[in-house]
Amino acid sequence: MSKKILVWFRNDLRLHDNEMLVEAIAKSDSILPVYIIDSRIFGETKYGTQKTGSIRAQFMLESISDLRNSLKQIGGNLLVAEGKPEEILPVLVQEYEVNEVYHHREVAEEETQISTLVENGLWKLRINLKHFIGHTLYNKEDLPFPIKDIPDAFNLFKKKIERDAIIKPCFLAPDRINVAEVIDWGNIPTLTNLELIPQEKDIRSDFEFIGGETGGITTLQKVIVAMQQAASAKNLILASKLSAWLAMGCLSPRKVYWEIKKMEGMPNTKAIFNHILLGLLWRDYFRFMFKKYGNTFFKPEGFGNQGIVDEVNTTENFNSWKNGHTGFAIVDAVMNELNQTGYISNIARQTAALYLINNLEVSWVLGAAYFEEKLIDYNPASNWGNWANMAGVGNDQKTKSVFDLDKNIKSLDPKGNYALTWAS
Ligand SMILES: Cc1cc2nc3c(=O)[nH]c(=O)nc-3n(C[C@H](O)[C@H](O)[C@H](O)COP(=O)(O)OP(=O)(O)OC[C@H]3O[C@@H](n4cnc5c(N)ncnc54)[C@H](O)[C@@H]3O)c2cc1C
Structure with a gap:
């Protein structure tokens, strides 16, 4: 009997240096490459922010489309479906008589929980979910x-x-693949299909992020x-x-x-x-x-104690920060750039975070949740880990003392041009 391996792509949308793909090709007669757009990534967080804003969603759709094109160029394709992986994958396994499923492991709880649900679903079908580490x-x-x-x-x-x-x-990118026979490979949705509003490119940004x-x-x-x-x-x-x-x-x-x-x-x-x-x-x-440490990074107290939080003015202060209306020019500029482009430099991220935490006395978790929505490069570990460090509640408590808002401002905007460019 011929062996078929389902390759479940997640945050690994590439052909180069992809051990999971290389091994799947080597150990099977044909593979079934699959990407599932999980509706849960578009939900609302408990802080009232969105999990994924339109700029990152657009980047994700472009990345899926690029992967599909690359797979087509070497004789394959990518099956794209929308829904929950733990429901869709067992169905695909049965429909295409798949013998094993491969995927990359994640580290944050929501993502690992999905792997566990998939693993349980596949286990009932006596199918193994193999984990790879490639991040x-x-x-x-x-x-x-x-x-x-x-x-x-x-x-x-x-x-x-x-x-x-x-x-x-690095693992070499495959130059030929043999994929399962599929009648309908599925459409890649648009932002509008996902009920997100496309955002025009801001002409002040001199850099183009095209996903893939x-x-x-x-x-x-x-x-x-x-x-x-x-x-x-x-x-x-x-x-x-x-x-x-x-x-x-x-x-x-x-x-x-x-x-x-x-x-x-x-x-x-x-x-x-x-x-x-x-x-x-x-x-x-x-x-x-x-x-x-797992979930400790998502807790407001983290590994320590944040210090003063102005609970009375939190909503007002948080809203003014998000919208670039604090009245503090450089912070407003940073937030405007973030809202318009999805990308700000490391020093700009630190500046916005320090101001929210120390000057506006808002809990850092709200800032982290807002960055989660807006950043084009969001990933749970880098975002929540950096934010916890900025708030002085990270696991390396010494890091807080190195941050200095005034120093940051001087290096971010020595001549005031940045604040002018992103004034609104
Ligand atoms: C509050 C805050 C939130 C952040 N959230 C994220 C996030 O969600 N996703 C993210 O990728 N980075 C995050 N960073 C880290 C860093 O700001 C960005 O990775 C970096 O600005 C991206 O620009 P670059 O690609 O030019 O980085 P470069 O300076 O060219 O660095 C090369 C690569 O190293 C990684 N990197 C650099 N600095 C860091 C860092 N401090 N922590 C983790 N990785 C780093 C990135 O992948 C980056 O692309 C955050 C930093 C802060 C202070």
């Missing part, structure tokens, strides 16, 4: 310590991991070109703007690492290399911390 630069099994012993202090984590762990090479592996690789190539230019012109561009593609899995962190590593030894590129690598290490760190 981090360092694989969990290559760390020099078990998850429970990972140092809480980022600097120690970084030191040990760089000394004692290895970064694996193709857009991710193009942006990575631009980073490489910037590094080559830096080698001759000392023209340093520090923010790579790769985060949205990394979050949706259109780019693997290993791919980013090995591509920028090729520039090693070229003059003036070390600063960019170190900056991007540092970012990727923070990204790994928060993911591993989520694995270690």
Whole structure:
């Protein structure tokens, strides 16, 4: 009997460096690539914010469409369905006589809970759900310590991991696949189908986020070109703007690492290399911390105590912050840019967070929930982990003392141009 493996794509929308896909192809006669648009990601949070705003939703739809096109180019396709994976996958398994299901494991509770529900549903059919790990630069099994012993202090984590762990090479993208015979591969919905209102691109933004592996690789190539230019012109561009593609899995962190590593030894590129690598290490760190501590990151008290929260004025202060109406020009500019584009720099994120927490005395969880709605690069571990750190309730409590609003403002907007550009 021929073997069929269902490949359930989630935040891993790429062909390159995708162990799950490579193994599925190697161990089967045909595969069934599936993406399920889970309506739960469009719901409302308990803080009254939306789980997914239209900018990230658009990026997600583009990423699905790009993956479908890439699969078609190598002889395949992508089955797209809307609903709950735990209901749809068992049906597909029976309909297409699938022998095993592959997917990537996530770390935050809602996502892992869905895996558990799927696993239970498949278990009743005596079908195995195989878990892969492909979201981090360092694989969990290559760390020099078990998850429970990972140092809480980022600097120690970084030191040990760089000394004692290895970064694996990338898996090659397949150049041919054999897929199951499917009559209806399903349509990719539009934002309007999902009851979201499309947002016009803001002309003040000089950067285009087009979802999908193709857009991710193009942006990575631009980073490489910037590094080559830096080698001759000392023209340093520090923010790579790769985060949205990394979050949706259109780019693997290993791919980013090995591509920028090729520039090693070229003059003036070390600063960019170190900056991007540092970012990727923070990204790994928060993911591993989520694995270690789970839901503690979603609790207002986190690992400590936030301090003063002005409960009486919370709603008013939170609303003025969200809408860029605090009267504090730089914070308003940051929030306007976020609302219009879905992307703000790390320093801008820190500035908005510090102001909400310390000046407006609003609980950090509201800010984190709003970023969850708006950020094009949202991922649970990076967002809630960074917010908890900003509030001083993260697992590395020392981090709070390093944040300084005035210093941030000087570096974000030394000449006042930024506040002017994003004044409304
Ligand atoms: C309050 C707050 C919320 C944040 N929420 C998110 C989020 O939801 N998703 C997200 O990807 N990043 C988040 N960050 C981290 C960081 O701001 C963004 O990753 C970064 O600004 C993206 O821009 P870039 O791609 O140019 O990053 P670069 O500076 O070029 O860094 C390279 C990559 O490293 C990762 N990275 C860099 N800094 C961090 C960091 N501090 N924590 C985790 N990963 C990092 C990103 O994947 C990034 O693409 C948050 C930071 C703060 C302060």
